[in-house]
Amino acid sequence: GAGVSQSPSNKVTEKGKDVELRCDPISGHTALYWYRQSLGQGLEFLIYFQGNSAPDKSGLPSDRFSAERTGGSVSTLTIQRTQQEDSAVYLCASSRTGFGNTIYFGEGSWLTVV
Amino acid sequence: AQSVTQLGSHVSVSEGALVLLRCNYSSSVPPYLFWYVQYPNQGLQLLLKYTSAATLVKGINGFEAEFKKSETSFHLTKPSAHMSDAAEYFCAVMGETSGSRLTFGEGTQLTVNP
Numbered sequence: 001g002a003g004v005s006q007s008p009s010n011k012v013t014e015k016g017k018d019v020e021l022r023c024d025p026i027s028g029h030t031a032l033y034w035y036r037q038s039l040g041q042g043l044e045f046l047i048y049f050q051g052n053s054a055p056d057k058s059g060l061p062s063d064r065f066s067a068e069r070t071g072g073s074v075s076t077l078t079i080q081r082t083q084q085e086d087s088a089v090y091l092c093a094s095s096r097t098g099f100g101n102t103i104y105f106g107e108g109s110w111l112t113v114v
Numbered sequence: 115a116q117s118v119t120q121l122g123s124h125v126s127v128s129e130g131a132l133v134l135l136r137c138n139y140s141s142s143v144p145p146y147l148f149w150y151v152q153y154p155n156q157g158l159q160l161l162l163k164y165t166s167a168a169t170l171v172k173g174i175n176g177f178e179a180e181f182k183k184s185e186t187s188f189h190l191t192k193p194s195a196h197m198s199d200a201a202e203y204f205c206a207v208m209g210e211t212s213g214s215r216l217t218f219g220e221g222t223q224l225t226v227n228p
Contacts, residue, residue, distance in 0.1 A: 004157075031214060043204065043218040056213065091157060099214050100146045100165060105158040 002026065004106035006092050012112045013082055021077045021109045025094030032075050033095075033103060034067055038088035046090075049075065051097065082113045116141045116209040120219035128227050133192040135222045137179075137205030140186065145209040147188045148216065149179055152202045161203075164188060175199070200226045 005024040013019050025032050034046040045059040049069045060066070064082075069075040079086055089108040095101040121136040139147060147164040162173025169181045179190045188205060202223050206216040 033215060042220045045215050045217070048213065048215050050214070056215070093158075095214070100208060101214070102148075102160055102163055103214075103216055104160070105150075107157040 004092055004094050004104055006090075006106040006109050008109055009107065010110045010112075012114060015084060015113055016081055018078065018080045019082055019111060021079075021090050021092075021111070023075045023077070023092030023094075023106060025073065025075070025092070026104055028096065029094035029104075030072065030097045031095045031101070031103075032069055033093040034075070034077050035091040035093065035105075036088045037091055037108070041088075043091070046077070079111075082111075084113050087111055087113045116145060116207045116217045118205050118207050118217055118219035120203075120205050120222050122222055123220060124223045124225070126225040126227060127195045129197055130194050133177075133190070133195045133199065133224065135190040135203050135205075135224065137188045137190065137219060138186050139188060139205075139207045141207060141209045145207045147179075147181065148206040148208070149173065149177070149188075149190050150204045150206060151175075152204065152221075154201070158204065161190070195224075195226045197226050197228065200224055 007022045030051045032049040036044045047067045048056040064080045067077045091108045093103045093105040095103045117140040119138045149161040150158040151161050161177050162171045164171050164181045172178045177192045202221050204221045205219040
């Protein structure tokens with residue numbers, strides 16, 4: 001079966017531009033997560049969607065970051081007015097409903113801000 | 115709040131030698147614990163998961179981990195290292211106070227020498 005799919009796999013953008021990163025979770029998974037992986041920062045939680053509940057946005061680093069999930073499936077992470085410190089790998093993950101379920105990760109979107 | 119500490123950001127072993135990657139967690143209640151592996155330019159792949167069913171957990175590729183509540187540890191081992199084991203390894207905890215999201219350790223880069 002298909003895993004978590006992310007696009008684009010690589011993105012180079014100029015400072016100040018907006019970018020959108022897309023995530024298509026595993027079919028049937030109601031929970032969706034975004035993490036950021038950057039040098040020196042490890043893996044940072046950004047945002048968590050669970051079904052129709054309000055998302056947990058507690059990890060978003062600034063108001064330039066936002067995410068939405070349409071129809072309980074595909075999610076888009078948007079970074080406005082990108083800065084060089086936004087350069088990182090953005091990992092999307094999904095899981096079935098319920099505490100303790102395994103979280104499956106996509107290959108990531110590599111973002112470079114120049 | 116949960117936290118995870120991985121002792122040793124870099125571990126180097128010879129091919130055929132024992133692999134031991136250390137992970138200690140902080141949680142007020144027994145959590146779910148995970149080990150993920152990340153090969154170069156790839157996403158995270160689940161190695162194994164502790165769910166309280168058994169303290170010794172066997173995973174893929176010959177890896178196993180033992181949950182020791184008294185030591186708050188969940189160290190990852192493999193009896194005999196292969197060259198293909200070279201990768202970065204992440205320990206993660208999922209605890210009730212953080213909902214269903216994972217909190218990761220800083221990662222351990224494993225090098226296997228011929």
